[in-house]
Amino acid sequence: MTKQILMLNLIGLLIFGGTSYAGTVLPFSPGERLTYEIHWTFIHAGDAVLEVLPDTEMNGVPARHFKATASTVPWVDSIYKVRDTMEAWTDKDVNYALRFKKDQNEGTYHKKVDLIFDKDRNQSRRYVKGLLQHTLDQPAHVFDPLSILFSFRKRILYKTMRFGMDVSDGKKTVMGEAFVQGVENVKTPMGIIQAFKVNLDVKHLSGVFKKSRDAELVVWFSADSRRIPVKVRSKVKVGHFTLELVDYRPPSEVK
Template identity: 65%
Template sequence: MQIFKSGSSSRYFVLVLALVVGLFHFLPVAAQARPLPFGPGEKLTYEIHWTFIHAGNAVLEVMPDTEVDGVPARYFRGTASTVPWVDKFYKVRDTMESWTDLDVTHSLRYVSDQNEGKYSKKAEIVFDPAARRTFRYIEGDLRHELEQPEHVFDPMSVLFAFRKEILFKTMRFGANVTDGKVSVVGESFVEDMETLKTPIGDIPCFRVRLDVRNLSGVFRKSPGAELIVWFSADSRRIPVKVRSKVVVGHFTLELVDYQPPTPVSAD
């Protein structure tokens, strides 16, 4: 049985591999100052399943704080990879890195390094908050320059901005997100609460349905497509599970390990 093949179907698979590190294009409109529920040292590990088959893994990490052009910055890193049996015919090793201000109110820089089969591409988005513009580079060459809203996020940091907010049933929210080529306003809705059974225990969660109308690729081409994310119903608001329904099948990302942030020294 041939599950994946070169061309569009395999590209759709790669898109879903990257869901956990790049397709959370939503957060509440009004952000209020409160302690961040994440910090350096936090690590979330996921298994990626196509229907019932374990096809890949993904990891999200909060790296040590750093600087971008002299500006103090938060640093986030995500990876997605296929498992060994998939590597034999379509090896994926993708990395995404994101830098924001310390309060995670806007992006400063975003880099994606795609290595998928024989295809590879390195893209970078440089954010200029003062000028409200972004500059997108491919392999070092400037390809796109866009005017942006005052507060705009890249596809990965918006997930962490989302986690700053307190969720409740019936909540609706939206945000500005860009991939450097286009900017969109995503919308989402907190549907209900459920308790999920995971390898690290039972976790009460909010079920959040994301509007896929502004998503490109396989979502735009799939009638009845859906994207649902479960966030833990505690102060951490961990993305515990992602489920998507698209034309090529059902994909699920499930949390299998969680490492909390490194305790802050009292010194």
């Protein structure tokens, strides 16, 4: 068992969105909650939750607040226990990142990262366990590994569409590329959902993706105005990983 069994970081790193979007109404808002089961081959190994939290402020700037958590199921806990959390803050229109925090607890590995984006200087500062580790110049519109997912959901998809966007973990910034292959019917515990099949370029991804010759990463987004990620599938040298949407709670009126 390796850290890659937990797919929390994958949720963010696999998505590379764009800055254009349809209108001013976002397809998500506070109160939305998506719950996933994480499968390694055919084994249910963990669970993940993706949430839009109430709007807030970050250094006096009105901000959106997102959160993702992931954990292994009890039988995996005895082998390799995982409890990971990511939080991200962006401007209200989700055009650029303001801050990203990650708390990793995977087996005996523990790490806390705080990534702060200085929009005035187009620069980021990455702190690990409270100590400044990296300072990096950034593009004007850059996202962290979690908020990039929500930036992507602003876009209207169509077959054969290609796009890219800058995403950074504070150590490096890369341009990710994606291709919309078409529309498929995806079977989920909530029924059949029509979704766009999107192939992600994995050449910039590290870890098990870099070590796998035929690595593959595919995401299915609901073919409606919400553009919900309903399924994620990856193929790497240690096997097949899948995230499947098992529950969806729509946004509330809470702001």
